[in-house]
Amino acid sequence: MASKVEEDKWSPADYVTHASFVPALTNRVVSLLSPSAKDTILDIGCGDGVLTLQLATQCTHVHATDASANMVQSTRSRAQESNATNLSFEVVDAAKQISQQIPKGKYNKVFSNATYHWVFGSVSGTTERKQAVKAVYDILPSGGVFVAECGGQGNIAEILVALSSSVHGIWAERGIEYSYSDIREELWPWYFVSENELREWLVDAGFNVEVIETEYRPTTLNGGDNGMKGWLETFGFSFWQGLTEDEKWAAIDDAVDMLRGADWVEYSQTWVAGYVRCRFRAVKE
Numbered sequence: 001m002a003s004k005v006e007e008d009k010w011s012p013a014d015y016v017t018h019a020s021f022v023p024a025l026t027n028r029v030v031s032l033l034s035p036s037a038k039d040t041i042l043d044i045g046c047g048d049g050v051l052t053l054q055l056a057t058q059c060t061h062v063h064a065t066d067a068s069a070n071m072v073q074s075t076r077s078r079a080q081e082s083n084a085t086n087l088s089f090e091v092v093d094a095a096k097q098i099s100q101q102i103p104k105g106k107y108n109k110v111f112s113n114a115t116y117h118w119v120f121g122s123v124s125g126t127t128e129r130k131q132a133v134k135a136v137y138d139i140l141p142s143g144g145v146f147v148a149e150c151g152g153q154g155n156i157a158e159i160l161v162a163l164s165s166s167v168h169g170i171w172a173e174r175g176i177e178y179s180y181s182d183i184r185e186e187l188w189p190w191y192f193v194s195e196n197e198l199r200e201w202l203v204d205a206g207f208n209v210e211v212i213e214t215e216y217r218p219t220t221l222n223g224g225d226n227g228m229k230g231w232l233e234t235f236g237f238s239f240w241q242g243l244t245e246d247e248k249w250a251a252i253d254d255a256v257d258m259l260r261g262a263d264w265v266e267y268s269q270t271w272v273a274g275y276v277r278c279r280f281r282a283v284k285e
Contacts, residue, residue: 008068008069008070009237009238010068011234012073012074014230014234015047015048015074017223017230017234018221018223018227018230018231018233018234019222019234019235020050020222021219021220021222022114023047023048023051023054023113024050025219026051026113028149028215028279029113029147029148029149029279030051030055032147032279032280033055033109033111033147035055035058035059035109036058036059037058037059038059038060038108039058039059039108039109040060040061040109041059041061041063041107041108041109042065042106042139043055043063043064043065043111044092044094044110044111044112044116044136045065045066045112045113045116045118045119046064046065046071046072046075047066047071047074047075047113047115048071048075049071049074049075049077049079050078051113052064052075052078052087053075053087055111056079056086056087059086060086061087062087062088063088063089063090063102064076064087065090065091065094066091066115067091067093067094067095067118067122068091072089072091075089093122094115094116094119094135095120095123095132098135098136099135102139103139104138104139104141105139105140105141107144108141108143108145109144109147110136110139110140110144110146110147111147111148112148112149114149114151115148116132116148116193117150117151117155117190117191117192118189118190120132120150120191120193121188121189121190121191122189129191130201130204130205133201133202134206136205137205137207137284141284143284143285144283145281145282145283145284146280146282147279147280147281147282148279148280149278150193150277150279151192151276151278152193152214152215152276152278153192153193153194153195153214153276153278154276155190155274155275155276156273156276157274158259158262158263158273158274159231159255159259159274160188162255162262163236163239164180164187164188165254165255166250166251166252166255167239167243167251168183169251169254170243170250170251187238187241188238192278193278194278195212195213195278198212198278198280199280202280206284206285207284208285209280209281209282210283212278213279214277214278215276215277215279216274216275217277218273219272219273219275220270220271220272221271221272221273224269224270225269227270228255228256228259228263228264228271229253229256232256233252236252259271262274
């Protein structure tokens with residue numbers, strides 16, 4: 001079994017098609033950021049740039065970063081199409097490169113939406129996850145603000161079980177038995193942090209945590225009956241490592257079949273995933 005993929009598998013087109021709800025469902029976290037005309041904002045995980053451009057209309061400057069060069073290019077293209085001139089762009093891995101690539105004191109606010117579960121999942125344990133938080137603290141000036149929302153403990157639990165089971169079955173058909181713990185350690189791309197754990201990491205970094213909260217937010221997926229298949233194809237790419245294209249689609253179809261009893265809403269003909277969000281506002285004092 002291959003380990004978590006390092007190659008850039010992000011598709012801005014798939015993201016727009018299957019995940020446009022991600023930047024749309026951000027009223028609460030943006031209210032915690034409270035962007036103003038005087039702000040210079042570092043956006044960690046700009047994605048396809050939809051939310052980034054909205055922030056840029058409310059502040060002096062936004063520096064849009066993402067670990068995916070494909071997504072950074074998508075944001076740059078959106079800015080050019082919109083004639084937005086108060087943005088800059090950079091490929092930055094927030095798990096490892098914040099302190100090396102982001103100047104200290106340049107941005108008075110750091111913002112992130114739907115990114116830190118990927119950041120925390122890309123490193124091996126608590127020490128490195130805490131270092132990723134501390135790196136943000138170190139580049140902020142005194143009084144600087146860090147606002148973020150990410151997947152919280154229990155996020156998409158049913159999808160994780162279905163994905164792990166379907167991939168386990170594909171490998172078993174090859175005569176290769178992998179434990180579910182191996183699949184979790186090698187293929188899960190996310191780490192969904194608990195509120196108490198994240199508060200501890202922020203405080204240990206030196207932040208004053210003004211707000212931290214967890215919300216169970218069932219989320220309707222795009223695409224009607226094809227919504228879950230599109231979601232799995234867009235976000236589940238690490239699970240397909242080592243599989244053929246036919247095996248990948250067999251695993252997706254199997255996962256969709258399993259999830260139909262949990263997440264498919266017959267009445268509205270929609271898929272509703274069990275999202276849990278953890279968000280916070282923390283200040284460097």
